[in-house]
Amino acid sequence: MKTEKLKTEIQIFICNHKRDHDECCADKGAKELTDKLKKWAKEEHKGEIKVYRSGCLGKCSEGIAIACYPEKKLLLEVEPEDYKEIKQGLKEAL
Numbered sequence: 001m002k003t004e005k006l007k008t009e010i011q012i013f014i015c016n017h018k019r020d021h022d023e024c025c026a027d028k029g030a031k032e033l034t035d036k037l038k039k040w041a042k043e044e045h046k047g048e049i050k051v052y053r054s055g056c057l058g059k060c061s062e063g064i065a066i067a068c069y070p071e072k073k074l075l076l077e078v079e080p081e082d083y084k085e086i087k088q089g090l091k092e093a094l
């Protein structure tokens, strides 16, 4: 096994899980939000903020769910329209 220190200061994991017969983040616009945040982070904060598409975070009825590190914070009931507010929060956390 090999370990390496992560260079990224902030990592967020956005649930994109799809459930066929139940409430899920995918049905609430998670892909749209993830794509926009990934593009923004790559263009404006490469090496500082990394955005990942994740599987279920166990908060399906309260999605879209986003796990934020190193803050150890879970954002719930996020909507794609919250994009600007999330960007602002991430910038302030740097």
Ligand code: FES
Binding pocket: 015, 016, 017, 018, 019, 023, 024, 025, 026, 055, 056, 057, 058, 059, 060, 061, 063, 064, 065
């Ligand atoms: S489907 Fe997103 S938290 Fe479960």
